[in-house]
Amino acid sequence: MFFHPSAGIDLALLCNMNPKFFPVALVAAVVFVGAVFAPTHSDGQTGDDIAMTQLLNDIGTQQATIADNHAKIDAKLAKIAENVRLARIYAGRAGGKVQ
Numbered sequence: 001m002f003f004h005p006s007a008g009i010d011l012a013l014l015c016n017m018n019p020k021f022f023p024v025a026l027v028a029a030v031v032f033v034g035a036v037f038a039p040t041h042s043d044g045q046t047g048d049d050i051a052m053t054q055l056l057n058d059i060g061t062q063q064a065t066i067a068d069n070h071a072k073i074d075a076k077l078a079k080i081a082e083n084v085r086l087a088r089i090y091a092g093r094a095g096g097k098v099q
Helices: 011-015 020-036 049-095
Strands: none
Touching: none
């Protein structure tokens, strides 16, 4: 048996451990922690739940508005980019300086 007195652990026992032990122990630990810290179930909505639902609905509406505005901005930027491209083409044909 290999034993290192300063470690206080029997290395022979560590080497002979079942390889399935660690995943099983990990799952057991996760289940235990989940059971300890799981929120309690309430039968009805409280004032905080109603306020949270309203806030989530407002955020959803704001995100839809932001996405719509983003699409409009992208369309305007594409139009401006096309106008700049055309202006460079016409400036090049007219003998102007093209960057």
